Amino acid sequence: MNSTSGADASAFDPVDFLERAVPVASNDGVGEMRDLLVETLEDAGLDPDVDEAGNTVASKGADDPETHLVLNTHIDTVSPHVPFRRDGEVVRGRGSCDAKGPLSALLAAFLAVEPKADARLTLAVTPDEEVLSTGAYALDVDGDAYVVGEPTNLDVCTAAKGRFQGTLTLSGVASHAAEPDSGVNAVFALEAALAAIRSFDDGREAHPSLGAATLTPTTVTGGESTNQVPAECRLVLDRRSVPPETATAFRDGLESAVRDAVPDDVGVSFDLTDRPTPFLEAFATDEDHELVSALAAASRRAGGSGDVRPFTAATEASYFSPAPVVVFGPGVLADEEGAVAHADREYVRVEDVRRAATAVTEAVDELVGR
Template identity: 90%
Template sequence: MNSASDADASAFDPIDFLERAVPVASNDGVEEMRDLLVETLEDAGFDPEVDGAGNTLASKGAADPDTHLVLNTHIDTVSPHVPFRRDGDVIRGRGSCDAKGPLSALLAAFVAVEPASDARVTLAVTPDEEVLSTGAHALDVDSDMYVVGEPTNLDVCTAAKGRFQGTLTLSGVASHAAEPQSGVNAVFALERALSAIRSYDEGREEHPALGSATLTPTTVEGGDSTNQVPAECRLVLDRRSVPPETAAAFRDGIESAVREAVPDDVGVSFDLTDRPTPFLEAFATDEDHELVETVAEASRRAGGSGDVRPFTAATEASYFSPAPVVVFGPGVLADEEGAVAHAEREYVRVEDVRTAAAALTDAAAELVGR
């Protein structure tokens, strides 16, 4: 994983890479996009590797560093693929802002920075952030700090809520609807369960950066026949958590709260949705940390806002915490007209990509450079 020459670094153009990357569909598979990334790194003088989980990795600097900075983002996108086109200063198409625009800026910084003799920088690009994050979960990189590329409008995001999902099951006893007293109606129990859900966070202290957690019922089903007392009712819950709540703590807490609320003859269970990787839990980095202040100041110097705020979506930054981590990049999740990322109108501004590249290059040089 050798470093690039100064000539290679100065020759790398993030917009040229972005215009090659956005046309490559990476919603149903990332192989072609990963090949482009590997080829780009090789052309810049590096020897990247793809690990068993599909992560693309390249490093330079000390083998046993005192300071190690990881630049991370992902190459997969959501469906369907939206074709590339350029309208003046705007690049449109699926992945333009989420997250090939941020990837382009991170690449520029990685190619340009020359680590100090006791420092190291690693580019770690994951393959399935939009789905299960198996790549990020398997990522074996020990680092002091992380920058995660996502569309933040050049703001520096230091925290994000987590997202848990699970199914609450209320169990009763089926009987003929003509004799409802002979059964236990699970749907009737839903009334008290919903009351417990509404009041679940009452009295909880807000997180200073992220505010209150949210708990939202999203789908409900129950009963098997229109003339039968329903023996079961299932309710899916969406939890947007704040530190320090974990998925396991939420599971136990909500099950206990509902158990206390419903009649004793109703069974209660709450099961987190089965998945092969951990849920993306909430994270928060101290706003006074050197990483935060350095990236924010670099963003301002390059022409970005440098504002420090929470990120509104879940990201793989969750897997890197409690190490200091910030989320940063060009593009927006939504604008005044509506959704941008994951939408048919996805776009990123060329000027913002160049600004992000300049800011990240500046920040990386200050954090780990000579």
């Protein structure tokens, strides 16, 4: 997969690539969009590989490097597709900011920088970030540090909460509603369970940058007949975690807390939602790491804020932690008018795409360039 660019990388225009990428629908299959990416890399003299999981991977530099920097983002988008259009200095359409704008910036940096003799630079683009992260989970790239492209408004994001989901099941004994004491009412047990859920995080310290974890009941079902004591009640919970909590630790802790709270004759089980890939867990990178300082300084020079802050959505960056990882890119998840990413009004500013490309290129060159 090693290659040296045979074309002039300075000929690559990230905005031109963005304008070709946004019209390509990638909400219901990424094949056409991946073809465009592979073709672009091949035109630059590189030899990208598409693995069995659909990841597009290209590398430059040493086979056994002292430093391996990985640039990662995704090419899938959410449904439905929103057509491309350019309004002056704004590119609109599904994926313009999430995440084809960031992809354009990372691609510009990857093509522009030639690694020094003891370094390696990899571009790894995944196909399934918006659903199950099957690509990132299967990605066979061992980096020392990662830049993950997402819309951050050119801020450098060093942490994000994780997201777990599971179903709490309370089990009782069915009986005729006319003789309620002959059964065990699972819905009655929900009262004590909710009290345990409300107090689950009491006494836990908030994360210094991410704040407190949250635990939110979202849906509840129970009972099968209106004249029967319900034998079962199910409550779905949404958990936004902070380090160092893992999905397994959360599952075990929640089940134990509810078990202690409800009557002994009520059965308790808590099962994480079944999925073929791990949940996106929380991550946090040391804000003093050279990856953070280099990209923040480059963002400021390029016209961005260079602010260092948490990211407000879960990302595949968690799959690369505990290696140092930051999230960075042009565009915003939401603005003063409302949602931008995943919305019909999705857009990215041309100037911000160019600023992001400049910032990532300068930071990458500082970290691993000749």
